[in-house]
Amino acid sequence: MGPHRKPSRMEDRITPAEVEMVLRHAAELSARRRGSDTLANSISPEVLVQVAAALGIAESDVRRALSDLVSDKAAEPDTLAFKLYGSARIKTVREIESPAEPTRTHLEELLQREQSLKLRRKTEAISLWDAGDVLGTVRRALDFSGHYSLLKVRSVELRVEDVGYGRSGARLIADVSNQRGEYLSLGGILGATLALPLAIAGVYDWLYFLAVIPALAAPGAGFRLAYQKSCADIRRALDSLLDAAEEGPPREGLSDQPRDRKPGQIQGLKPIPKFTQPSNE
Incomplete structure (x- = not known):
């Protein structure tokens, strides 16, 4: 008689979310061991x-x-801006332990309240958000603290789908092609401004021609670093929104409790009891 085979227990099985996590981590380890991703x-x-x-x-x-x-x-063509500065679409995906409809509602509230975005278009599958009116553009220009990072993007696409087991898959895609175009234009203008006097001076002394190419490339490299920093801030803002969606909407249990006083009313203090010294009589 063969050895007794233990039946599989429920704790030995993994959920679909854990399958995705294991496969993603295994792919990262494999890519790190083999080097960069190639056709091989x-x-x-x-x-x-x-x-x-x-x-x-x-x-x-x-x-x-x-x-x-x-x-x-x-969705993103292979242009010169793509080759020099990289992708203009920043995507974050998260699986959240809540149904699709409450998750979608909560994320839409966060986009409107935390990032001051305006709803541009909404369908059953997706909703599209942007800075909206002129006030949003002004706030974008005056946002030196970086709190409203998503006001600087062209649009933000929200997609929430039901993945079963009472869970939902949320995806946020930010289109930053406007920023990439701005940095590319500024880098080209500044590079041409620096290289033109050197090219003119090179007519009289050929040594100046050696500095033309560095003068053209240096501003582009600097604005490329600025663009990467801006993309990192936008990705951080998208991740924070998904983190808040995982935590769920704030509980309203405390607001349902009866209040001892009206809002804005200062509660009076109880008088301090007076202690008198007993008489010796």
């Missing part, structure tokens, strides 16, 4: 479907995720 380390969609089927993921869900990935890549 890539796989075909058919192989991905087979691997997902082994994990119990439906083929339709895999095809849908692949189409979303392709649409994200096609």
